[in-house]
Amino acid sequence: MPQFKDAKGETWTVTINGGTIKRALDLLKVDLGDPLAGDPPLLTRFDTHIAFKVDLLYVACMPEAERRGINDVEFAERLEGESLYAASEAFLEALADFFQSLRRTHIVRAVEKQRELVRRAVETAAGVIASREFDAKFDAELEELGRSFVNSLQSPESTRSRGPAASVPAESQAATVPSAR
DSSP states (O other), rough: OOEOTTTTSEEEEEOOOOHHHHHHHIIOOOOTTTOOOTTTTHHHHHHHHHHHHHHHHHHHHHHHHHTTTHHHHHHTTTTOHHHHHHHHHOOOHHHHHHHHHTOOOHHHHHHHHHHHHHHHHHHHHHHHHHHHHHHHHHHHHHHHHHHHHHHHSHHHHHSSSSSSSGGGGGHHHHHOOOOOO
């Protein structure tokens, strides 16, 4: 059974079985039994929506969490960067194992492809961010933002008072202020 350690160093076992499928449907309204369905498909949503990922991980670990007296929020707080990544990998491994045992190899292949797609996307993004072109574009946009900010501070509009009195002519202000008698 795939396992991961949370941010507190405690080990969790990720279990995908009929109970997990039913809990996901009842609690999250998603059919874990058909991870290729949806828009975006559940597998893609798992990798792109962190809150959904955390909820699905909780559903997979719920019996163990309940035995430990840990609710969904407490569980989520234990999933920091490294532990969330490890939990995600354990979940995908458990999901592939579940469908492999059902002889649904097309879903196992889809899980493998999704993992490869995410790995490539992360590598591509890292390459783009590390590029000189990205640095130049980023620097240019920061410079433009700075110029825009300075220009807005220097404009006549920004030097005028913006309170309600600024929009009322001076003659009218006297008429609207109640006299103290």
